[in-house]
């Protein structure tokens with residue numbers, strides 16, 4: 577059984593019994609996929625290790641693509657292994673990061689994954705922690721409720737894929753003959769971004785790349801997160817946030 581849901585941002589209340597009772601009947605061979613912004617590889621503090629340990633008590637296996645709100649410097653430290661045909665990082669035995677540009681075969685279905693997204697909560701800038709007057713600037717911006725983040729603490733340039741990752745994705749799609757059952761991403765292709773934002777959301781190199789995927793790859797269904805809503809777009813696209821739904 578495979579379920580799928582949207583951003584968790586390090587908070588997993590939706591997996592606990594009363595909100596997802598079906599979860600209790602699942603086993604480690606059942607999966608719940610998170611469409612990015614997993615958020616529990618964040619500051620590496622002891623409480624977070626305990627949180628990850630508590631996820632290891634959950635009866636099912638959690639799979640996640642990365643979003644824009646992950647600590648990519650910490651995430652990079654986890655060893656890369658091969659799992660179901662693609663590269664993964666095991667955060668816990670049942671908490672697995674599905675890496676960018678991979679194709680996996682899970683329960684007889686194929687999945688193409690491409691995490692990452694451009695943050696849209698940074699319009700007031702990215703602060704450098706070692707810049708002169710950082711503390712004063714940080715607290716002033718915070719008081720003014722400005723939308724900013726701090727490099728290496730709450731924002732990482734690796735939120736956007738590298739050229740190497742795009743190339744790996746293209747190679748793996750070529751190997752899969754441009755046909756997969758499911759596509760799992762954090763952000764959406766241009767065409768869908770325009771529909772969600774009513775033309776108000778900006779596109780970027782990743783949404784451009786996903787648009788290329790949308791127009792060249794044969795797929796059954798595409799699931800994504802990032803835009804913090806639960807919404808069906810046409811027959812083939814599902815934007816997920818709170819809902820946990822079985823795979824179509």
Ligand SMILES: [Fe+2]
Pocket residue numbers: 583585613643645802804
């Ligand atoms: Fe998010």
